[in-house]
Amino acid sequence: MHDIRAIRENPAAFDAALSLRNLSPVSSEILSLDADRRSRISAAEAAQAEQNRASKEAGAAKGRGDDAEFDRLRALVAAKKEETARLQADATALDARLRELLLGIPNLPVESVPPGKDEADNVEIRRWGDPRNFEFTPREHFEIEGVKPGMDFETAAKLSGSRFVVLQQGVARIHRALAQFMIDLHSEEHGLTETWTPVLVLSEMMEGTGQLPKFxxxxxxxxxxYWLIPTSEVTLTNTVHGDLVEHATLPRRMVAHSQCFRSEAGSAGRDTAGMLRQHQFEKVEMVSITDPENGLAEHARMTGCAQAVLERLGLPYRTMVLCGGDMGFGARITHDLEVWLPGQGKYREISSVSYCGDFQARRMNARYRPEGGGKPEFVHTLNGSGLAVGRTLIAVLENGQQEDGSVELPAALHPYLGGKTRLGSDGRLA
Known part of the structure; x- marks a missing residue:
């Protein structure tokens, strides 16, 4: 959520930042509501003061036996009491409207975010690995012979409808191994604290990270x-919801492997084949809670953690800075990692790493106490996939596929597969 004081102090800068997202100016509407709310509060305070003063004077009139003045003042007290209540109710309603408006406005991009309308305007900042040259036409993951026995969409549709999958045999074990590999890498080498959280949360937690009310x-x-989490960003970030933490405990770096649930209401008709876009999926999510001074440096660090997963698996990728028009609601800057999928012949998103500044912290009222004292300040939050497990499975299968329908698996996964190195064309590990 946005700081109303900052909007009052520099509405032009607020509108200019939103223009990077291709949004129209909204500061005038915000400030008009804010002025009305503040005027009602001021008027209510004045009416309350008059009520108190009249009440004291009525007591004095009663004491000296001036019944006429007492009756007049008693009527004035009643009128001012009614006026105060009405003005306070008006202020409360205006405050709710202002909060609703502010909750629906996305975060302000940092100055370095490139301008643009959509993904075509994103800017590549890093590329790693060379796409493999195949001596045959590479297939999409669900078309690979060795994958077919372990990726059952028909049974999933019978159980749950579209956009679900049942994984079996070797494919299921590779999927599990990927999650374990990611968690171990992040917790043992990257210094993130392994965490396990619920997948059901209260509405306040979804509001805190920006999923509600807009999405x-x-x-x-x-x-x-209760809400089913779209990612454990919701639970990990909200661990500091309403808290005042000590500066010495920052940064807090966490990682969790969880089931995730998305209705994909805004994605009808997109990526319906295979398991690229599912209603239920698994993700290894990274979250950092830090102070303002270290937010951007933490963003670079978290991006590196996600990149390391792809590099250990030998998967070619590129890192993109999202333009203002393509960034998510809560982000100030986002790096998307796009992995090469030879079956599609293009790079596809596998991780988004976002720096949110104090946007989520204001919604959560999450603050820290500066070293040496001083007024508490809002923490800064970051989140990023490290990685989406299902999409990583797709990338591993497509990049390692062989002409006979088997799949050569990355060396980093071998210890998690009991020493097995390949998925046979029969769907079994060998």
């Missing part, structure tokens, strides 16, 4: 009011 249709809610 409720993209998530699932239970009859009891």
């Amino acid at each position: 409720g249709e993209d998530s699932y809610q239970t009859r009891e009011g």
Whole structure:
């Protein structure tokens, strides 16, 4: 959420930053609501003061036996009490409207974010690995002979409908091995704290990280009011919800492997073949809680952690800086990692690493106490996939496929597969 004081102090800068997202100016609407709200608060305070003063004077009039003045002042007290209540109710309603407006406005990009409208305007900043030259036409993951026995979309559709998959045999074990490999790499070498969290959360937690109220249709809610998390960014980030933490405990770097759930309401008709875009999937998520001074440096570090996963697996990728028009709602700057998928003959997103500044912290009221004292400040938050497990599985299968339908597997996974090195054309590990 945005700081209303900062908007009051420099509305032009606020609108200019939003223009990087190709959004129209909104500061005038915000400030108009804010002025109305503040005027009602001021008027209510004045009416309350008059009510208190009249109440004291009424007591004095009663004491000296001036019944006429007492009756007049008592009527004035009642009128001012009613006026105060009405003005306070107006201020509360205006405050709710202002909060709703601010909650629906995306984060402000940092100055270095490139201008642009969509993914065509994103800027490549790094490329690693060379796409393999195949002596045959590479297939998409679900077309590879050795994958077919272990990737069952028909049974999943019978169980749950479209955009689900049942994994079996060697494919299921590779999927599990990938998650274990990622968690071990991040916790043992990158210094992230392995964490396990619930997948059901309260509405306040979804609001805290920006999924609500604007994107409720993209998530699932239970009859009891809980929400299924779209990613463990929600739970990891909200571990500091409402807290005042000590500066010495920052940065807090966490990683979690979890089931994730997305209704994909805004993605109808996209990537329907295979398991690229599913309603239920697994992800290894990284979250950092830090101070303002180290936010951008932490963003670079987290990007490096995600890149390391792809490099250990030998998967060619490129890193993109998203333009203003393609960035997510809560981000100030985002790096997308796009892995090479030979079956599609293009790079596809496998991780988004975002720096959110204090945007989420204001929604969560999460602050830290500066060293040496001083007024508490909002923490800064970051999140990034490290990586999406299903999409990494796709990349491993497509990049390692052989002409006979088998798949050569990355050396980094061999210890997690009991020494097995390949997925046979029969769907079994060998």
